[in-house]
Amino acid sequence: MxxxxxxxxxxxxxxxxxxxxxxxxxxxxxxxxxxxxxxxxxxxxxxxxxxxxxxxxxxxxxxxxxxxxxxxxxxxxxxxxxxxxxxxxxxxxxxxxxxxxxxxxxxxxxxxxxxxxxxxxxxxxxxxxxxxxxxxxxxxxxxxxxxxxxxxxxxxxxxxxxxxxxxxxxxxxxxxxxxxxxxxxxxxxxxxxxxxxxxxxxxxxxxxxxxxxxxxxxxxxxxxxxxxxxxxxxxxxxxxxxxxxxxxxxxxxxxxxxxxxxxxxxxxxxxxxxRCRPAEIVAARRARYRDLRERLESLDCLSVLTPPLADGTCPYGVGVRPLGAVSADALWTALRERGLPAEMLGWALGPDVPRPDCLGAAALRRSLLVLPTHQQLPPASAPRTAEAIRRIVAERR
The missing domain is CATH 3.40.640.10 (Type I PLP-dependent aspartate aminotransferase-like (Major domain))
Known part of the structure; x- marks a missing residue:
């Protein structure tokens, strides 16, 4: 896929x-x-x-x-x-x-x-x-x-x-x-x-x-x-x-x-x-987010960072942090090798830019994995992504 x-x-x-x-x-x-x-x-x-x-x-x-x-x-x-x-x-x-x-x-x-x-x-x-x-x-x-x-x-x-x-x-x-x-x-x-x-x-x-x-x-x-x-x-x-x-x-x-x-x-x-129809895009993104988030919450290998949907939210994706032995980087690589959507927002700052010395930013750059929920995702994407994560983690335990 x-x-x-x-x-x-x-x-x-x-x-x-x-x-x-x-x-x-x-x-x-x-x-x-x-x-x-x-x-x-x-x-x-x-x-x-x-x-x-x-x-x-x-x-x-x-x-x-x-x-x-x-x-x-x-x-x-x-x-x-x-x-x-x-x-x-x-x-x-x-x-x-x-x-x-x-x-x-x-x-x-x-x-x-x-x-x-x-x-x-x-x-x-x-x-x-x-x-x-x-x-x-x-x-x-x-x-x-x-x-x-x-x-x-x-x-x-x-x-x-x-x-x-x-x-x-x-x-x-x-x-x-x-x-x-x-x-x-x-x-x-x-x-x-x-x-x-x-x-x-x-x-x-x-x-x-x-x-x-x-x-x-x-x-x-x-x-x-x-x-x-x-x-x-x-x-x-x-x-x-x-x-x-x-x-x-x-x-x-x-x-x-x-x-x-x-x-x-x-x-x-x-x-x-x-080609864009905002109302349709919002509805599609909300449905995909709700489906994927519910599936990911049932996995004990992830911490789900983004909240349940509130009225009016048009979500970009589900933010998660892998738990245990599998790093975000390794999970990202394994998902992409399977053709499944995933992003890491490392947001590395250049050498001449002031760096934060605090406050959770380093952990987010290292561990945040974003699983997109965009409107063009096929219905099978959410169950396949959740099952792929379960298998990837099980293989590495």
Whole structure:
């Protein structure tokens, strides 16, 4: 069996004719209100939003478990001193500790990550503390598109800037959505070249048809919108510090080698976005998550980290930590060799980036295994994954 770990573009879609802009991108039921831009990568839009707000000095407070793309952007491109607040082993943030640190350090930027589509901590308390010291609050919803908070509002509705990685939820090779009320997000001139993405989609589709037990894909370890906004989407958004946008000058010794060209998604991505039906995607992800989580909870070889589904949550996947003799790395390798979907979010930070000295981050980088529950998974994926884990662990005991 081969199951791809993420939604992917179906090659047959490429023959379709583009027709307008996806309605859901301008629908407040699916995207938080405010000015927004669409990029190949969300970090490009984040740089644009922070530049427009004049960020360029001071401290950035970031969760101790954070991706290097975010930490590197703040440290290298904006010259901010990165400091960390705690993240527990179950991917939750102790809000009191974060708020206390905000009050003491008075940062320029605060980043709050909603891990795997679940609301992290008390966003309102963090937002109030950030606002009191004049900090820009960034809600990183990379894996939280269409997901909602306990009060029913969308993830990303509270912060000054919200970022979403569309390719982690939708069948597109590129797509970073940035929502930033009151912020100017100008449009990149260049469009991403996506011919290679189309070739990869053909390869993945062939693997699924073959139903191969051992994929030949090389394993790679992880080291309210308005009409006027919609009109600009296909011409699209930002220049930022990676182009010719406004904002404080970058430090010449730290940014030249880390710039990401500002581009908008290409035709493959646009066709993929037009195929998306948010309500169907949410329903499918919730059903797959519920099924897989229940099966994994019955295994004594795993600790399930992500919670049962709450109303409105659009989950990315089930987060687990292997127990006993089998490491997350070994379990990941064994699952991928069987063609089953699994990810490790190691998020290794570069040598020139400040490192957290605390707080569960090292354990999460080493032991968190994510079992995706995306909408293109076949019904047989959940029982096969659970049974494969049981057998893999039994063989190594």
């Amino acid at each position: 081969y199951v791809h770990h993420a939604p992917y573009f179906r090659p047959t879609w490429f023959s379709a004719r583009e027709v307008g802009i996806p309605e859901w991108l301008t629908d407040g039921r699916w995207v938080p209100p405010g000015e927004f831009g669409l990029y190949t990568h969300a970090r490009t839009g984040l740089a644009a939003a922070l530049s427009d707000r004049g960020v360029g000095d001071g401290v950035a407070l970031v969760p101790s478990y954070a991706p290097p793309s975010v930490v590197g952007l703040l440290h290298r491109e904006f010259g901010l001193r990165v400091e960390y607040f705690p993240v527990r082993g179950d991917l939750t943030v102790p809000t009191d500790a974060a708020v206390d640190l905000i009050r003491r350090r008075e940062p320029a930027v605060v980043v709050l990550i909603h891990y795997l589509g679940f609301e992290t901590g008390d966003v309102d308390d963090v937002a109030a503390a950030a606002d009191a010291v004049g900090a820009v609050l960034v809600e990183d919803c990379a894996r939280g598109l269409f997901s909602r908070r306990a009060d029913g509002s969308l993830l990303g509705s509270v912060g000054d800037v919200a970022t979403f990685s569309l390719r982690k939820t939708l069948p597109v090779p590129n797509g970073g959505l940035v929502v930033a009320p009151g912020t100017r997000l100008p449009s990149p001139d260049a469009e991403a070249r996506e011919a290679s993405a189309l070739v990869r989609s053909l390869f993945v589709a062939a693997q699924e048809r073959l139903d191969s037990p051992a994929p030949s894909i090389p394993l790679r370890k992880p080291i309210a919108a308005t009409t006027k906004h919609a009109t600009a989407l296909w011409q699209l958004t930002s220049t930022s510090r990676t182009g010719a946008g406004p904002g404080p000058a970058s430090r010449a010794d730290s940014t030249a080698d880390h710039r990401v060209p500002a581009r908008r998604p290409g035709r493959v991505s646009r066709l993929g976005l037009l």
